Amino acid sequence: MNHGVHFMAAIAFVWNERRQNKNASRTKVIPAAGEEQLLLVELVRSISVMRTETVIQTVKEVLKQPPAIAKDKKHLSLEVCMLQFFYAYTQRIPVTSLVDSWAALLLLLKDSIQVGLPAPGQFLILGVLNEFIMKNPSLENKKDQRDLQDVTHKIVDAIGAIAGSSLEQTTWLRRNLEVKPSPKIMVDGTNVESDIEDMLSPAMETSSITPSVYSVHALTLLSEVLAHLLDMVFYSDEKERVIPLLVNIMHYVVPYLRNHSAHNASSYRACVQLLSSLSGYQYTRRAWKKEAFDLFMDSSFFQMDASCVNHWRAIMDNLMTHDKTTFRDLMTRVAVAQSSSLNLFANRDVELEQRAMLLKRLAFAIFSSEIDQYQKYLPDIQGHDLLKYFVFQVFSCSNV
Numbered sequence: 316m317n318h319g320v321h322f323m324a325a326i327a328f329v330w331n332e333r334r335q336n337k338n339a340s341r342t343k344v345i346p347a348a349g350e351e352q353l354l355l356v357e358l359v360r361s362i363s364v365m366r367t368e369t370v371i372q373t374v375k376e377v378l379k380q381p382p383a384i385a386k387d388k389k390h391l392s393l394e395v396c397m398l399q400f401f402y403a404y405t406q407r408i409p410v411t412s413l414v415d416s417w418a419a420l421l422l423l424l425k426d427s428i429q430v431g432l433p434a435p436g437q438f439l440i441l442g443v444l445n446e447f448i449m450k451n452p453s454l455e456n457k458k459d460q461r462d463l464q465d466v467t468h469k470i471v472d473a474i475g476a477i478a479g480s481s482l483e484q485t486t487w488l489r490r491n492l493e494v495k496p497s498p499k500i501m502v503d504g505t506n507v508e509s510d511i512e513d514m515l516s517p518a519m520e521t522s523s524i525t526p527s528v529y530s531v532h533a534l535t536l537l538s539e540v541l542a543h544l545l546d547m548v549f550y551s552d553e554k555e556r557v558i559p560l561l562v563n564i565m566h567y568v569v570p571y572l573r574n575h576s577a578h579n580a581s582s583y584r585a586c587v588q589l590l591s592s593l594s595g596y597q598y599t600r601r602a603w604k605k606e607a608f609d610l611f612m613d614s615s616f617f618q619m620d621a622s623c624v625n626h627w628r629a630i631m632d633n634l635m636t637h638d639k640t641t642f643r644d645l646m647t648r649v650a651v652a653q654s655s656s657l658n659l660f661a662n663r664d665v666e667l668e669q670r671a672m673l674l675k676r677l678a679f680a681i682f683s684s685e686i687d688q689y690q691k692y693l694p695d696i697q698g699h700d701l702l703k704y705f706v707f708q709v710f711s712c713s714n715v
Contacts, residue, residue, distance in 0.1 A: 319365075319373045324382045326355055327396040344536045345442045348403040356403050367412040371419040374401045378423070378430055394432055398439035405443055410450045417459060420447065424466045434477050434529035438536055441470055445540045448547050460550075467548045468560055471541065478533035479567030481582065492566070494574040494582070495527065534571070534585035537564070542592040542599075554598040561593065561602035569606045575618040584623055591626035594633035607634055608641065611676060612648075631683040645680060646692060649673045 333351040348356070359365050365373075374397055381393040405413060413420070420443075427440045444467060454460045482492040541564070545557050568589060571582040590607065593599045607630055610616065619627070635642045649670075681689055 319369070320376045320380075321382050323370075323373045323377050323397065324393060326359065327377065327393050327400055330355055330400045331396045344438055344532045344539075345402065346399075348399070352400070353403065353407075355400060356407055359404065360408065367408055368416040368419045370401075370404065371416055371423050374398075375419075375423040375426055378427060378432070392433055392436070394430075395436045395439065398432075398436050398443070402439050402442050402446065405446045413447060414451045417454065421459075421462055421466065424470065428466075428469050428473060434533070437470070437473055437477065438529075438532065441474055441536060441540065444470055445544055448544055452547050453550075464548055464553070464556065467544070471537075471545075471560060472563065474533050474537060475564045475567055477529050478537060478564075479530070480533075481527040481530040482567065482570050492570040494570055494576075494579050531581045531585060534568075534582055534589060538585050538589035538592060541589065542596060546596055557599065558602050561599055564589075565603055565606055569610070572610050573613065573615075575615045580620060584620060587619075587623045587626045587630070591629045594630045597633075597637050600633075600637055604634065604641075608644075611679075614672060616676070617679075627679075628683040631680050632685075635680055635684065636688075642680065642689065642692075645673075645677060646695060649677055650695070 330352055333349065333355070335346070335349040335352075359370060377397045378394050381397075424440065424444060427436070432440065454463060479492070481495050483495050485491045485493050545560070549557050568586045571579060571586045572590070574583065590603060593603060594607070611631065611634075635645075
């Protein structure tokens with residue numbers, strides 16, 4: 316097709332012009348296409364010379380070198396508009412058309428990593444990848460499958476870097492990260508973009524926006540797709556390749572979960588949802604077991620929004636159930652605190668509070684389990700010293 320790049324760029328421009336009213340409710344990081352925008356998808360599909368492979372190749376060229384067709388639109392990000400169109404396009408074409416065009420799609424995914432797309436564009440690339448995996452869980456050719464795994468690794472890494480953009484190093488000598496004190500975009504979990512529509516619009520030029528603006532959106536997107544995506548892309552005998560990627564993601568996730576301040580609440584919710592989804596797959600355990608247990612034992616653990624409780628219940632159930640040692644470790648900590656003598660140089664109230672803290676966590680672990688799952692530990696839980704020091708806590712624990 317002659318002038319295909321300019322034609323597709325024009326489609327992207329009109330896509331932006333036909334976007335939904337900014338007050339429309341949106342429930343995803345990647346907004347759903349409007350009815351008028353979907354007409355553009357059907358228009359392109361109806362053009363006989365615009366086969367799926369041709370569309371993919373043309374979109375790739377637009378991303379590499381967007382035509383200057385909207386100089387008067389200062390805030391227009393043509394690449395993001397193009398990817399929004401392409402994401403809707405991949406949702407509506409037959410599976411066979413997408414699979415037959417895998418080679419072209421792979422080149423587009425690889426190039427998208429290198430062209431320096433703004434954050435919303437990278438979110439859409441992950442969306443396109445996820446859409447392909449949902450439609451075609453496996454590739455027959457081993458080389459194709461390995462290419463898919465490699466490009467998935469790189470795309471997820473890029474989204475992880477955006478997710479961690481609201482973190483900073485505690486000191487220049489250590490890699491420890493903590494949440495930046497400056498407020499970030501708040502996401503309430505039900506309307507991801509409505510409060511910041513103008514700034515996070517898919518048509519917004521993002522060169523003047525710091526990446527940290529998008530960190531919550533990156534975390535939210537990962538919580539929605541990452542666990543299932545990795546499980547589909549990496550076969551049962553290749554799960555070990557997932558661990559380094561997840562360790563890197565957890566490096567960004569844990570600092571958000573350590574911070575219980577109000578301005579970090581949206582990031583905390585997204586991270587606990589992400590950890591909950593990952594914990595459902597036993598092969599991921601090595602990447603999060605230690606960090607999850609440390610967070611559970613943190614003195615601020617229960618300072619969370621009520622919406623996070625069920626996610627933490629799922630995490631603790633998976634943490635305690637998938638092996639036979641973790642719950643015993645928790646019981647051992649309680650037993651040691653119960654039997655140890657009071658330190659002469661420590662405040663008695665402080666020590667009693669520490670013991671109470673352990674018992675509260677034991678109660679939550681039982682609360683997160685199946686009925687009667689830990690019945691055999693009941694005599695130990697109801698030990699004499701616990702009754703002596705923490706009557707109220709034991710009463711609460713026993714009623715769980």
